[in-house]
Amino acid sequence: GAVVSQHPSWVICKSGTSVKIECRSLDFQATTMFWYRQFPKQSLMLMATSNEGSKATYEQGVEKDKFLINHASLTLSTLTVTSAHPEDSSFYICSEIGTGTDTQYFGPGTRLTVL
């Protein structure tokens, strides 16, 4: 299956700062990437769909100005949490679907803690 990496694997930041999380497809070109958020003991919640070269599509209730997504190349999508607050503390996971496949492959996740 596909290999997806995320960086950083964990980050701690102060309230009000911005944090950028990178999601990289290591072995094939990902036309579509997804960003999920997972709170403790809960399921994954889709935040947005990122299509290479176009604007991301956000799920209902997800603030697009707070969670900035950029998918400038076929191997990299970034999620920036702007003006982070403690309630943004969560596990953020990206996934990719390559061209011609319906299978989603997930990154290892990024643990964000906002103090």
Add this chain to the structure above:
Amino acid sequence: LAKTTQPISMDSYEGQEVNITCSHNNIATNDYITWYQQFPSQGPRFIIQGYKTKVTNEVASLFIPADRKSSTLSLPRVSLSDTAVYYCLVAEGGAGSYQLTFGKGTKLSVIP
């Protein structure tokens, strides 16, 4: 939206076969069914994917009845390391227009 329903939790002894069933009554014609395994603080790991009938790989089997309104993940001879949360996912749409809804998952606990 094809909502999925799974048992919240299951317990099994080591060495037994475990079957986890997922209901997806509103599955659409073009939807595939995919199962994932997730350990704490890790991203979900792909296990198996199918469209209909039976699919088998080196780690699991997936059984899908003709009406496709449910699917069953079968894990042969589980070990302690199989303790994890298992999710079934029904992907809707085609390239560029996916709709993805994760259910609550099934927490499998393997007992020695």
